[in-house]
Amino acid sequence: MHATLAELAALVGGRLVGDGGVVIRGAAPLSDAGPGDITLIDRAERISVLSGIRAAAVVMPNWVPVNGLPAIQVDDVHRAFTVIVSRFRPVRTSGRIGVSPLAVVSAKARIGNDVDIYPYATIADDVQIGDGSTIHSGVHILPGTKIGENVTIFPNCVLYENTVVGPRCVIHACTVIGAYGFGYHCHDGAHHLSAQLGNVVLGADVEIGSSTTIDRGTYGSTIIGDGTKIDNQVIIAHNCHIGRHNLLCAQVGIAGSTTTGDYVTMAGQVGIRDHVRIGSGAVLGAMAGVMNDVPENARMVGIPATPEREQMVKLASLGKLPEMRRQLKHLQATVERLTRQLAEMQIDGVASGDSRETQQAKT
Template identity: 35%
Template sequence: MELSLTSQEIAAIIEARATRGATTETIRDIASLATARAGDISFLGNPKYKAEVPACAASVIILPIDYDGEPRPGQLYLHVDNPSAALAKLCARIEQLLWPRPAPGIHPSAVIAPTARIAASATVGPLCVVEEGAVIGERTHVEAQVFVGRHAAIGDDCWLMPGVRVASECVVKNRVRLQIGVVLGSDGFGYEFINGRHEKVPQVGRVLIEDDVEIGANTTLDRARFSQTVVGQGTKIDNLVQIAHNVVIGKHCLICSQTGISGSVTIEDYAVLAGQVGVAGHLTIGRGAKITAQTGVNANVSPGATLKGTPANPYMFEQRINVLRQRLPELFQRVDRLEKKFPAEKTSSDA
């Protein structure tokens, strides 16, 4: 990372509410509290690391407004309401510095169909393919080796990173970010068993990605068997997620890595699916529900519920089961001792 920011610039970017101490160091990197050195910036985003702040060697530390410790000599504390959010704001500025958008235009090696429509303010990088009737909107940045299929549409201010595939007829609205290797519009997994064979069911729908969605690297979203697979406004999807045909995901959901969502599932607004969640087909996960890591969902989930385990149970119930499960060896030992102390009377069938 080639970074060079003064402490005054950082304080202005994160809109620090108060400062304590001072430093003349130029900030060159970001580091954790435990590993930071002079020239680094660090932050206290989780209260459990509070004890690491006094020994931290960072030149600048972003801290909660109520942190009352004193900085070391040559060290600056910047106080904000939310250190994690403040660091995110700083990283957004760093991102602009490290990876500035190239000038608008189409790279000579890109292959563009004559009927494709690409905004003059858009950027299309090396070795991209944009097929017939496709649309790329204003200020959208399409990096190297991206494929945009026939009659697909990409909206304004999007960022498609290298190797993204947007298949025919799929629609990506505005301010969407697709990380490296995302696939939109692969065929849904649909077959009918006919006369001893698995016969393919054509998948003739599309994928629709609403505004302000981000989708992580190598995540795949299957086109619908009919109608559309949908990801709602503001939803964020992690790397390596599989979303099957005709899934409808609501607004502002969070879906974490290695989750698999079967066909025709509906996930309502503000739901959270943690890592490695599996969801069986044709279910509804209610608004604001939270599904914890490695949970297997095989029934509808009520709005606001928190589930854990496979099969999924209410969170606290599953926690109790886990506690009792750890006591099973002790329980079996007690039963063995009781059987030895009070041997069962033999029945006629035992004789």
């Protein structure tokens, strides 16, 4: 599979710079690109790297100067490069299979048009699956679940009863939606599970990585807003309301009844306590420990999470602690020396005064 650089420029709507007849046989990042490959740079600081690579051409931003290598200049490098990579490495699909005879589908389930259900999936009573959706092998969908159109659920996921999945959602392997929340009360010396009567509602265009868990609400719904993207191994506890277009990176843990606004970003391993409100546009740095409400558009880092600028000042101060300790010890020694000298001067002064008084008495 190959294409000329001019053909690729037309494919992505970019501006061709240099020889459009260059034949491109693959696409790869800078570190892996070889002869015949097209690569990419996304910022001016990397332009100097191009002189040492073997790639045949490069995709680059419109505002980055060309260095002589044949190029395609575009507004959005990563979007264009994704299209080019897909041209050379299209996503492999097995084609439509319909409902496999090896799947277990309840007679009470309502299956839409053009739905694929792979072997060993189980679809329980009163489940609804919208048109064009794909349910892979080993998926278990419990009673009353409603799945919208063009949803893809990858192998070995579990959707507990009454889960609602909006259109065009993607749920990756081994994710569990709607399990009981971790809520207990102590009675007669033992821990008893609290009511777990709610469900989980996923909005439209939600994407969830593998091995993520989203617990059902206690009485109402745990809600994930439209367009939110959730990475692998994320835990969202019961009663949380996650806003629209949030980005939750790997191993984020959100305790119960937390609410987020829209366009919130949480970096890896962020931990959030229960009943916290995160304002729209907030950014939480990696491993931030959020104990209190976060204002809109705030940037928070550290444990406990504090404003980024404040935390940077603290970190800068930490680097100065050894020198500050040496200075403090020097100051302590100086104070002790001066204190001793002052005490000696006071003693000498008292002694001199006593001597004068004695001589006056004799005279």
